[in-house]
Amino acid sequence: MSGILYLIPVTLGEELPPEAVIPRAVIDIIHSLNYFIAEEERSARRYLRKTGFPKPIQELDIRPMGKHSEPATYAAYLERVVQGENAGLLSEAGCPGVADPGADIVRIAHEKNIRVVPLTGPSSLLLALMASGLNGQSFVFHGYLPIDKQERTQKIKSMERDAQQKNQTQLFIETPFRNGQLLEDLLKTCDNQTRLCIACDITAPEEYIRTQTIARWKKETVQLHKRPAVFLLL
Numbered sequence: 001m002s003g004i005l006y007l008i009p010v011t012l013g014e015e016l017p018p019e020a021v022i023p024r025a026v027i028d029i030i031h032s033l034n035y036f037i038a039e040e041e042r043s044a045r046r047y048l049r050k051t052g053f054p055k056p057i058q059e060l061d062i063r064p065m066g067k068h069s070e071p072a073t074y075a076a077y078l079e080r081v082v083q084g085e086n087a088g089l090l091s092e093a094g095c096p097g098v099a100d101p102g103a104d105i106v107r108i109a110h111e112k113n114i115r116v117v118p119l120t121g122p123s124s125l126l127l128a129l130m131a132s133g134l135n136g137q138s139f140v141f142h143g144y145l146p147i148d149k150q151e152r153t154q155k156i157k158s159m160e161r162d163a164q165q166k167n168q169t170q171l172f173i174e175t176p177f178r179n180g181q182l183l184e185d186l187l188k189t190c191d192n193q194t195r196l197c198i199a200c201d202i203t204a205p206e207e208y209i210r211t212q213t214i215a216r217w218k219k220e221t222v223q224l225h226k227r228p229a230v231f232l233l234l
Contacts, residue, residue, distance in 0.1 A: 003086040005078070005109045006033070007096045009121015010047055012228065013204040018051045021203050026119045027051050030088060036062045037077050037105055038090040047090065065101050074108050081114050093228070095123045099143055099173065125171055128199035128230035131209045132169070135234055139169035145182065152182075156189045163194070163234050170233040179224035182231065183217075190214045190233070197232040200224060 008030055011018055018027065031054055038044035041064045045057050053060075063077045081087050089096045089105055095118070096102035109116050129136055142159065146152045159170040174182045186196060192215035200208040208222075211232075 001084060002112070002114050003081040003084050004115045004117050005081055005106070006030075006086065006088045007102070007106070007116065007118040008036075008088045008090045009095050009119055009123075010090055010093050011050075012093050012122050012124055012202055016204055018047070021122045022051070023120055026121065029119060031055075033086055033088045034060060035080060035085055035087045036060060036090060037065060037074075037087060037102075038062050039065050039092045039101060043092060044090050065105065071104065071108065074105050075112075078105070078109055078112055078114060081109070082112055093124075095121060098123060098125065099141070122203050124199070124202045124228070124230050127202050128197065128209065128232060129169065129171065131199060132197035132232045133211050134169040134195065134197060134232055135167055136169070138167065139171060142170065142172040144174060145172055147178075149185070152185055153189050156186060159233055160190050160194055167234070172231050172233075173229070174231070176224075176226045176228055179227065179229050183222070183224060186231070186233075187214060187218055192218075195234050198222065198224070198229060199232070200227045200229040202228075202230070 006029060009022060009026065011021055030048070030051055036044060041062045044062050045060070048060065049057050089102050091100040091102050097106050106116055125141060129139060145155050159172070162168055163170050190196070192213060194214050195211055196214055196217055197209065197211035
C-alpha cells in the first residue's frame with residue numbers, strides 16, 4: 001500500500017508563529033513525517049523548526065522542487081511514497097498547489113494512485129476574497145499579469161469587462177516590488193465605479209484589506225512596495 005502525500009500549509013509571513021494560523025492537528029501530522037518535498041529547502045527547514053519539530057531538523061530528508069526540475073525528478077521523489085512512506089509537500093507561503101509549482105507534484109501523485117490529503121491553513125487568495133465583499137459565488141484567479149505595460153493594460157481591460165458582464169470577481173497578484181506600478185495602471189485603466197480590493201500582508205500584524213471604487217482609490221495614497229498583496233476587481 002502506498003503512503004500519503006500531505007499538502008502542508010505554511011504561514012503567509014515569516015514573523016507569524018505557525019500556531020497562530022495552523023491547527024494543532026495539522027502540526028501533529030507535520031511532526032509525524034520524516035520526508036518532505038519543498039519549493040525551497042532552507043525556508044522549509046526554518047518553517048519546520050518554528051512548528052516545534054521534535055526531531056533534529058538537519059536529519060530530515062527534504063527534496064527541493066526547484067524552478068527547472070523535470071517531471072522525471074518529481075516522479076522519483078514520489079517513489080518512496082509509492083513504497084509506503086508518507087511525505088509532506090510545502091510551498092514558500094500559503095497552500096501548496098495554488099499559484100505554486102507543487103501542483104505538478106500533486107498531478108504526478110494522482111497518476112501514481114497516491115492518496116493526496118490537503119491540510120487546513122491560510123490561503124491568501126481565499127482570505128482576500130472572504131474579506132473583500134466582492135462576489136464569492138463566481139470568481140477567477142489570473143495569477144501574475146503581463147510585465148509589458150501595453151499587454152498589462154489590455155489584460156486589465158479584459159478582466160474589467162469580464163467582471164462587468166459576468167458579475168465575476170477577478171483576482172490577481174504581482175511581484176511585491178511592482179505593486180505600485182500595477183496600482184497606477186489599474187487607476188488609469190479602470191472605470192471610476194469599478195470596485196478594487198487590495199489585501200496586503202494577510203494574517204500579519206500589519207494586515208491591510210480595503211475595498212472601494214477606483215474613484216475613491218484615486219484620492220488616497222497607499223504604500224504597497226514590497227508588501228505581498230492580492231488584488232481583486234469587480
